[in-house]
Amino acid sequence: MTDDSMTSSPAHFGVVGAGAWGTALAQLLAADGAPVRLWAREAEVVAAVNADHANPLFLPNARLSPSIAATDSLADLASCDALLIVVPVPFMRGVLANLPAGDAPLILCSKGMEAESFAFPIDIARALCPGRPLAVLAGPTFAKEVAAGLPTAITLAAEDAGVADALARAIARPHFRPYVSHDMIGAEIGGAIKNVLAIACGIVEGAGLGLNARAALISRGFAEMTRFGLARGAHAETLAGLAGLGDLVLTCTSSNSRNFALGEGLGRGESAASLMSDRRSVAEGAFSAPVIAAAARADGIDMPITDAVARLVAGETCIADAIQALLSRPLRPEGR
Ligand SMILES: NC(=O)c1ccc[n+]([C@@H]2O[C@H](COP(=O)([O-])OP(=O)(O)OC[C@H]3O[C@@H](n4cnc5c(N)ncnc54)[C@H](O)[C@@H]3O)[C@@H](O)[C@H]2O)c1
Numbered sequence: 001m002t003d004d005s006m007t008s009s010p011a012h013f014g015v016v017g018a019g020a021w022g023t024a025l026a027q028l029l030a031a032d033g034a035p036v037r038l039w040a041r042e043a044e045v046v047a048a049v050n051a052d053h054a055n056p057l058f059l060p061n062a063r064l065s066p067s068i069a070a071t072d073s074l075a076d077l078a079s080c081d082a083l084l085i086v087v088p089v090p091f092m093r094g095v096l097a098n099l100p101a102g103d104a105p106l107i108l109c110s111k112g113m114e115a116e117s118f119a120f121p122i123d124i125a126r127a128l129c130p131g132r133p134l135a136v137l138a139g140p141t142f143a144k145e146v147a148a149g150l151p152t153a154i155t156l157a158a159e160d161a162g163v164a165d166a167l168a169r170a171i172a173r174p175h176f177r178p179y180v181s182h183d184m185i186g187a188e189i190g191g192a193i194k195n196v197l198a199i200a201c202g203i204v205e206g207a208g209l210g211l212n213a214r215a216a217l218i219s220r221g222f223a224e225m226t227r228f229g230l231a232r233g234a235h236a237e238t239l240a241g242l243a244g245l246g247d248l249v250l251t252c253t254s255s256n257s258r259n260f261a262l263g264e265g266l267g268r269g270e271s272a273a274s275l276m277s278d279r280r281s282v283a284e285g286a287f288s289a290p291v292i293a294a295a296a297r298a299d300g301i302d303m304p305i306t307d308a309v310a311r312l313v314a315g316e317t318c319i320a321d322a323i324q325a326l327l328s329r330p331l332r333p334e335g336r
């Protein structure tokens with residue numbers, strides 16, 4: 001399928017990655033009985049989805065449609081006419097390299113930036129899957145709420161207007177409303193940076209630093225997201241939309257966010273290593289913080305909050321010193 005030929009909406013979706021978000025997206029698309037193929041890395045997830053219509057490992061308490069067929073073989077996705085890629089960014093390159101050949105569009109649903117390459121998911125997909133139409137799906141979307149059918153709005157971005165419209169029509173449901181955009185990099189930057197800022201807000205909560213501090217972090221964090229985004233060609237309206245500000249507000253105000261919860265633990269004085277050991281779920285912001293901080297430094301973009309989160313996660317500073325460093329920066333005009 002090429003960008004030019006994509007006028008009809010895909011009907012048979014495949015979902016690559018059966019963590020909480022991949023499972024919730026599979027359920028969204030299969031709730032009406034439509035067939036969905038779900039690739040899971042874990043044999044116990046494949047067995048539970050197929051036998052019990054459940055994924056207790058990553059999305060406990062969700063009842064799944066029997067029309068979701070799980071598999072541990074990427075080759076089984078060859079017949080799907082669109083694939084949602086929902087693998088955490090640190091593992092995405094390895095999985096995309098093993099997709100079966102084809103020209104079905106890829107909808108990139110993960111939020112982060114790859115270490116060393118400084119690549120976003122669209123960069124990885126362009127390099128490994130040339131010729132496939134690409135789209136980005138990002139916004140304020142806790143997986144368990146989407147799986148439960150609660151009202152949700154999201155950004156669906158694709159450069160090609162025909163691809164964006166066809167995919168938006170195909171994934172829209174009465175309670176799930178995609179807003180079309182053509183700014184893929186803006187949607188990806190919003191999702192990646194809000195994860196880092198959610199850790200910062202969790203730290204403030206865990207350390208009992210108050211609601212004024214949280215509001216300041218959301219606002220000044222959004223300024224960082226905007227500086228970084230505009231420098232990389234993102235549109236201001238995307239960053240101020242669902243994929244940026246919308247998701248920032250969601251994850252900076254709720255312990256349901258894994259990133260916020262990680263920050264809360266750090267704020268209470270626990271170490272990042274102990275908080276991240278033994279966990280199966282990801283807090284993408286912990287991976288992305290040092291990567292985005294390094295990319296910003298390389299580009300000469302000022303991102304003090306992101307930098308502080310990176311150093312706190314790495315155990316290179318303590319909360320008191322990080323807060324003191326942020327507050328003692330030279331006074332400056334708000335617009336910068
Ligand atoms: N959970 C949500 O509410 C939500 C919502 C929107 C976006 N996202 C984003 O979706 C992406 C996936 O998150 P999730 O919540 O579905 O994951 P999760 O934390 O629920 O599960 C972890 C996932 O990582 C996979 N994984 C672990 N090690 C791996 C490896 N070596 N190779 C390949 N895969 C491996 C597991 O199979 C599993 O699918 C992340 O980028 C996240 O930011 C999550």
Ligand SMILES: O=P(O)(O)OC[C@H](O)CO
Pocket residue numbers: 111139140141142143195198247250251256257258259260282283284
């Ligand atoms: O639980 P988090 O922090 O990974 O956030 C999940 C989603 O990204 C919310 O939109």
